[in-house]
Amino acid sequence: EAQVTQNPRYLITVTGKKLTVTCSQNMNHEYMSWYRQDPGLGLRQIYYSMNVEVTDKGDVPEGYKVSRKEKRNFPLILESPSPNQTSLYFCASSSRGAHYGYTFGSGTRLTVV
Amino acid sequence: SQQGEEDPQALSIQEGENATMNCSYKTSINNLQWYRQNSGRGLVHLILIRSNEREKHSGRLRVTLDTSKKSSSLLITASRAADTASYFCATDTSWGAQKLVFGQGTRLTINP
Numbered sequence: 204e205a206q207v208t209q210n211p212r213y214l215i216t217v218t219g220k221k222l223t224v225t226c227s228q229n230m231n232h233e234y235m236s237w238y239r240q241d242p243g244l245g246l247r248q249i250y251y252s253m254n255v256e257v258t259d260k261g262d263v264p265e266g267y268k269v270s271r272k273e274k275r276n277f278p279l280i281l282e283s284p285s286p287n288q289t290s291l292y293f294c295a296s297s298s299r300g301a302h303y304g305y306t307f308g309s310g311t312r313l314t315v316v
Numbered sequence: 317s318q319q320g321e322e323d324p325q326a327l328s329i330q331e332g333e334n335a336t337m338n339c340s341y342k343t344s345i346n347n348l349q350w351y352r353q354n355s356g357r358g359l360v361h362l363i364l365i366r367s368n369e370r371e372k373h374s375g376r377l378r379v380t381l382d383t384s385k386k387s388s389s390l391l392i393t394a395s396r397a398a399d400t401a402s403y404f405c406a407t408d409t410s411w412g413a414q415k416l417v418f419g420q421g422t423r424l425t426i427n428p
Contacts, residue, residue: 243420244420246404246418304364307358310357312356
């Protein structure tokens with residue numbers, strides 16, 4: 204089944220403890236993106252990648268890192284999480300990017316205490 | 317940055333009725349997309365309409381686009397309980413970069 208898989212689905216962590224949210228897609232998509240969803244703010248793009256080793260900042264990149272060493276994986280790294288990064292995170296992929304629509308993962312609900 | 321704004325924010329109708337949601341945006345676009353999100357779940361791509369198209373259909377969905385008014389509407393006909401979800405419009409304003417900007421969404425409730 205074609206899908207975008209995120210792990211974990213739920214995560215509670217403490218301020219400052221580095222964490223990684225994994226994202227993997229099995230559709231051989233070139234384009235991948237991370238969004239966060241917050242009440243009243245909608246979905247905002249964190250980072251995106253147009254291909255292996257090609258990444259760029261979205262609207263809210265502060266406090267996040269990404270890497271794209273392989274086509275299928277696009278992990279989101281929080282080096283020193285803070286409570287304002289408590290959010291619902293989505294990874295998405297597309298064969299041709301925003302011009303053709305994205306397939307989204309099921310989401311990761313992160314709480315930073 | 318918020319590009320699309322959906323209207324209404326919430327809509328509650330009876331099963332079998334039609335549901336119409338509107339989206340307005342501010343800048344010129346390549347395309348406009350509609351997504352559905354069931355509570356707390358990932359978004360599902362419903363339909364994409366390009367800037368040179370005026371109307372598009374997919375099953376019970378009908379999307380219109382008026383670039384002169386910078387607005388789009390999503391019509392769901394013969395609604396079902398399973399259509400209960402949040403619906404988001406997203407605009408692709410980039411010519412190269414991957415900039416899909418989402419609105420705040422319309423929360424649709426279908427009452428049996």
